[in-house]
Amino acid sequence: MKTKKQEKLINNFLSELSDELRPLYGEIIDCLSDCGYNPQKERTNLSFKHNLHNKQMAKMGFRNPNGFSFFALRFSACTGYSQRFCDIVCAMIEKYPSKIAMCVDGNCRYCAGEPLTHVYTHICQNGETKFHCGAYALEIPNLSVEDIAEIKLLVTEEHRYLMKYQVGIE
Secondary structure, three states: OOOHHHHHHHHHHHHOOOOOOHHHHHHHHHHHHHOOEEEEEEOOEEEEEEOOOOOEEEEEEEEOOOOEEEEEEOOOOOOOOOHHHHHHHHHHHHHOOOOOOHHHHOOOOOOOOOHHHOOEEEEOOOOOEEEEOOOOOEEOOOOOHHHHHHHHHHHHHHHHHHHHHHHOOO
């Protein structure tokens, strides 16, 4: 259940979106809220965290100075996602090679669960497997209506993982 302050944050954000994007973000926000992730103001953006584990599931806001909206989602514990989301993981690993998944080497004290179950993984063309820290929400570029069903599935799967390994609730 959202507080009045959270409702105001959501309504203010949605009011800044185009008529095309407003329902897409609205559906995502409803899905996040249904799982217990409500917005918190983080600078000029909204960050969606759960009270029981305080891990960020999603982030949305506007890029300055152009004002284009963005949406980022944490889906590192998910499997079987589409090629579009595989490409997003690949692009992130290539863009930020230094954000390695420290938990794979046993050097992380932030994440719970077996390391390989909650890191972003990409197999390169040369066969090398690369990992990216799973604590990050990855930006989903060019959000479209075709993404919404998969995003809802990813939110639900990631939420189940976080509740099981961060909180101990299955």
